[in-house]
Amino acid sequence: xxxxxxxxxxxxxxxVSLEELVQCSGLAREELLELVHGGVIPAxxxxxxxxxxxxxxxxxxxxxxxxxxxxxxxxxxxGVALRLLERVSTLEDEIARLRAILPRG
Amino acid sequence: MKYSxxxxxxxxxxxxxxxxxxxxxxxxAQKFHPDVSKEPxxxxxxxxxxxxxxxxxxPEKRAxxxxxxxxxxxxxxxPPPDWTRQHxxxxxxxxxxxxxxxxxxxxxGARGGRGGPFGSAHGGMPGQDFEVPVEISxxxxxxxxxxxxxxxxxxxxxxxxxxxxxxxxxxxxxxGAVDGQRLRLPGKGGKGFQGGRDGDLYLDISLKPHRLxxxxxxxxxxxxxxxxxxxxxGASVEVPTLAGTVNLKVPAGTPSGQKxxxxxxxxxxxxxxxxxxFAVAQVVVPSPLxxxxxxxxxxxxxxTSTNPRRRFAEGA
Numbered sequence: 471x472x473x474x475x476x477x478x479x480x481x482x483x484x485x486v487s488l489e490e491l492v493q494c495s496g497l498a499r500e501e502l503l504e505l506v507h508g509g510v511i512p513a514x515x516x517x518x519x520x521x522x523x524x525x526x527x528x529x530x531x532x533x534x535x536x537x538x539x540x541x542x543x544x545x546x547x548x549g550v551a552l553r554l555l556e557r558v559s560t561l562e563d564e565i566a567r568l569r570a571i572l573p574r575g
Numbered sequence: 576m577k578y579s580x581x582x583x584x585x586x587x588x589x590x591x592x593x594x595x596x597x598x599x600x601x602x603x604a605q606k607f608h609p610d611v612s613k614e615p616x617x618x619x620x621x622x623x624x625x626x627x628x629x630x631x632x633x634p635e636k637r638a639x640x641x642x643x644x645x646x647x648x649x650x651x652x653x654p655p656p657d658w659t660r661q662h663x664x665x666x667x668x669x670x671x672x673x674x675x676x677x678x679x680x681x682x683x684g685a686r687g688g689r690g691g692p693f694g695s696a697h698g699g700m701p702g703q704d705f706e707v708p709v710e711i712s713x714x715x716x717x718x719x720x721x722x723x724x725x726x727x728x729x730x731x732x733x734x735x736x737x738x739x740x741x742x743x744x745x746x747x748x749x750x751g752a753v754d755g756q757r758l759r760l761p762g763k764g765g766k767g768f769q770g771g772r773d774g775d776l777y778l779d780i781s782l783k784p785h786r787l788x789x790x791x792x793x794x795x796x797x798x799x800x801x802x803x804x805x806x807x808x809g810a811s812v813e814v815p816t817l818a819g820t821v822n823l824k825v826p827a828g829t830p831s832g833q834k835x836x837x838x839x840x841x842x843x844x845x846x847x848x849x850x851x852x853f854a855v856a857q858v859v860v861p862s863p864l865x866x867x868x869x870x871x872x873x874x875x876x877x878x879t880s881t882n883p884r885r886r887f888a889e890g891a
Binding site: 567 | 582601604608610611621625632704714721744746747749756758759760761763775789790791792794796798830831846857
């Protein structure tokens with residue numbers, strides 16, 4: 471017998487802290503901050519050493535964590551890989567949008 | 576459990592050096608990593624390769640794996656009692672009774688000070704996070720749905736034994752999920768061990784193809800077949816939407832490919848509002864023609880000054 475559970479939407483409306491992002495991704499705080507400072511993971515707000523993020527970036531941070539541990543990438547390689555994946559994702563979204571517009575025929 | 580040939584998974588000889596094993600893993604991981612590969616079966620292949628590497632890269636685990644002997648891939652298999660006694664915490668010969676082969680070596684170090692990644696010096700091991708792809712229909716995305724998932728997760732009991740435990744998870748997905756939406760279910764992943772927090776469950780939502788609608792974000796597209804006279808003269812036509820049929824005024828002179836917007840008739844947004852539904856006009860040529868239709872089209876041809884290929888002449 472399962473009980474209905476809490477569901478959190480990981481979208482731009484939900485805000486997460488750096489600590490939550492560390493917990494969700496498995497990346498170290500320093501690694502995350504390097505990716506944030508490199509512009510790979512965008513912060514929503516920065517106040518001194520306090521950061522907040524859109525919950526959407528949890529997916530990016532988890533991908534970063536997988537790539538780092540499973541492909542043994544260093545932080546520079548990780549940054550390049552994530553930027554390329556972001557470009558691929560943008561292009562895939564655009565292809566999907568154009569396909570949706572095309573009549574099925 | 577079924578035996579996995581880890582050396583075959585990595586494509587190396589059983590006597591391969593640690594360096595050869597590492598190189599083989601890197602080559603295959605780059606090829607099959609599910610975050611970067613579009614190869615068919617990439618995820619399953621990567622899982623095999625990663626599982627093999629996790630064991631073979633660790634000399635202690637590799638020695639234990641080798642001690643099981645070589646068997647055909649997929650052969651039904653049970654670790655011999657002496658092997659189990661030797662490699663389980665406290666010599667428990669039932670320690671591996673209900674685990675997958677993949678869990679066999681992950682268990683090393685859970686108890687008994689073997690020093691693996693699961694040591695409890697810091698007061699507990701957090702449960703594993705799980706990420707599960709879930710397909711829902713466009714209707715479910717529109718109305719919202721309750722997912723009932725049956726998952727199997729590796730879990731440690733109080734004695735530190737690993738088991739495969741069925742997990743039933745029920746989750747309400749509110750209206751408005753789109754392709755690529757991620758949901759997080761805190762604490763619904765693997766159980767923590769010795770006071771560690773429970774892992775999370777992530778659901779990666781995708782929308783099933785629909786017989787009528789194509790979704791992009793919260794917008795929907797539907798083909799709108801029109802007779803030539805409807806496109807030329809204009810018409811009021813019925814269009815199916817997810818909330819029921821609506822009448823759409825097609826303006827006179829609507830060409831094929833023209834998008835007609837039905838505002839707010841797409842998928843709802845989770846925080847209010849909705850995407851649009853676009854009806855894409857498709858002029859359908861009647862076929863076959865009756866004798867009368869042929870006459871009327873002939874009369875139209877003779878009466879019209881329209882040249883649909885005027886641009887060809889302009890470009891010459």
